[in-house]
Amino acid sequence: MADFRSLEVFYWVATLSSFRRASEQVNTTQPAVSQRIAALEHEYGTLFERRSRDVALTERGRVLFGFAERFLSLQVEMGAALAETGRTMGTLRLGVSETIVHLWLSRFIERMRAALPGISVDIAVDISPNMQAALAANEIDLAFLVGPITLPSLANRPLFSIPVAWIAAPGLVPEDGALSLGALIRHPLITYPRNTGPYVELRDLVLRANLLPSQIHTSASLATIVKMGIERLGICVIPPAVVRDELAAGALRILPAEQSLSDLNFTATFAKRPDAHFVADAARIAQEVAADWAAGRQADRAAGR
Secondary structure, three states: OHHHHHHHHHHHHHOOOOHHHHHHHOOOOOOHHHHHHHHHHHOOOOOEEEEOEEEEEOHHHHHHHHHHHHHHHHHHHHHHHOOOOOOOOOOEEEEEEEEHHHOHHHHHHHHHHHHHOOOOEEEEEEEHHHHHHHHHHOOEEEEEEEOOOOOEEEEEEEEEEEEEEEEOOOOOOOOOOOOOOOHHHOEEEEEEEOHHHHHHHHHOOOOOHHOOOOOOEOOOHHHHHHHHHHOOOEEEEHHHHHHHHHHHHOOOOOEEEOOOOEEEEEEEEEEOOOOOHHHHHHHHHHHHHHHHHHHHHHHHOOOOO
């Protein structure tokens, strides 16, 4: 009969598709992992199809994976229920889009401290494609990113949508009614990195119009994009909400444009794993904070602020 440790090892080999990465995850050696998998396969039959670079579950392995997931989930629930402190303890490895850092991340941290005081938060700020890869590699537990990500191993919880606009320093672009796409791209454009949605949309707009932009500058740092815009180095293609103060102070302005841009849709995305049951609670808290932020933003618009 398989013990909990063997099921844990099996679970991580199946999840990460790698004996080596699973050994790092469960803090043991690769030979020890191989030995436990061999013992399981001796008892239950072939569980993995060995390939050149990774492993994949067989039909029998998929059956065992479902039971392993349930066993490990029950083990976590039991530990939480019997903890002497009555408090969930652990670390949430959180990936965050810099856009959210500028909007409501601090409120989320405050709400986490109140709701889950035993959970520390380890924050990594990155772009959405990198966070998707980090989730798949089990390098982070939860990501606030541009989503949803349609993978069966991941759960998505909607957070909010935010408009994107053409934004520039006053006087950079002549004010003469709604600007055409051609008029806009006579100036350098500044936006998110090349493997992100805003950049891809911008590139496709230019290609479909058969136009040649002067330059498209990209940066993973939103603060850098904003600074370049203020210093009149080009037109920023970013959400106005992240430069609310700069717009109010007159350092930047939203350009009237014929060409609209797609909203950014953010989700709280996490892997469906039994070993960190507080991750779903953190995603729910993020939804609450995002809803409060959106309601406050709507109230400010109604009041003309």
